[in-house]
Amino acid sequence: MGEGATSRKRGRYAATDAKREGIVTAARSVFEREGLDGASLRAIAAEAGYTPAALYFHFDSKEALYAEVLGRSIATLQEAVNAAVASAGTPAERFSAAALAFFDFYAANPRDLDLGFYLFRGGMRPHGLGRERDRALNEALEATLAPIRGAALALGADAAQADLIMTDAFAHASGVLLLAHTRRIRMFGASARTLMERHVETELDRLLRR
Amino acid sequence: MGEGATSRKRGRYAATDAKREGIVTAARSVFEREGLDGASLRAIAAEAGYTPAALYFHFDSKEALYAEVLGRSIATLQEAVNAAVASAGTPAERFSAAALAFFDFYAANPRDLDLGFYLFRGGMRPHGLGRERDRALNEALEATLAPIRGAALALGADAAQADLIMTDAFAHASGVLLLAHTRRIRMFGASARTLMERHVETELDRLLRR
DNA sequence: GACGAAAATCTAACGCCGTTTGATTTTAGC
């Protein structure tokens, strides 16, 4: 009962501290430098100037810390998407801008892609991240994709179609990014962005042709 | 230099044994029962009636053992795809059958999907699975997808277009499966297979309209 | 300004993991 907003465990009413932020930043650094595998709790603690155990005062688990980093990542992504949409004119341009900005962000930041795949996948068992944190990440993601749906609506799609189009763009970008990131896609002789552009154009064609 | 075909490490010229097969089967069982996380080397060894160390006589690493399991998985997938294609008539039907069989296999066997994502992703560092094993898996995958390309060619696509279409189907299926498997896709209110069917129909439309 | 409780951190360990070393058993050719 009563799921708290942030961390409290031993500390009875620890607020969102500057120290928390320091740890998240350290985690982000180690993660960017060493990748997911190298970003052990011990390495993160060392980077932040702590002992591993100290981190558990501020976070419930390694997953929870990662979730915090992923939250920041999605926020940055959302800014990038919104910026791209803001500088686009027509609904068709907004659609294309949003979808490609989403794609380009992860193409340019493979570490964020790793983290997203890892955490959205379920990460480490069994501690998981609670339902509330899970939902928060889902909502952040949906907010990020919202401009795609919005552009589809502006192009005449109904609500269900717009949902479908948004979901499909998300799925397609995920698949292409996954393949490209895995370096499996070179095998078939097409660039990742070409595939994404093709998807966007196809959806636009369909929408513009009524 | 000289990369051998199968395992030899301490055993100087160990051939492909029935014991190897037993271990692979045990790994497959544990993996199906417990999932990727539960399939520790110790658990697999216990299932096979061995001590953990004994497995290293037959396989270079846990990765190598997993690669063997994945190889079997891809072979089964390929059979499913080929069977679906064989019972299809027109090129358009073959295209649809191949792509949907690929999708359906992983939708029905999420453990195989886990394994594929895990291993094709890079799995555990740093031992990796050598280049030759990597290439073998890539080729098996390409052979599995070949009917999709074949149908596209039969529908009038040139080689480059057929490659692109095959790659895109692969990427799209991967993304949709990933999302569905992650249970992220319900959020947007569309079924996974609907998305896959939509992709297939779109590609067919494009091909049939010249 | 000292005291005492709460917050924050540390030391040490637990149980798991993949893997390696070196001894030991099994197997099979002679």
Added chain:
DNA sequence: GCTAAAATCAAACGGCGTTAGATTTTCGTC
């Protein structure tokens, strides 16, 4: 039946996420 190779085992190593309990730091109150 001997012996060398193949196959397996027992034990340990270093790393992981995590936890328990002792210890230090912080800070409001007297």
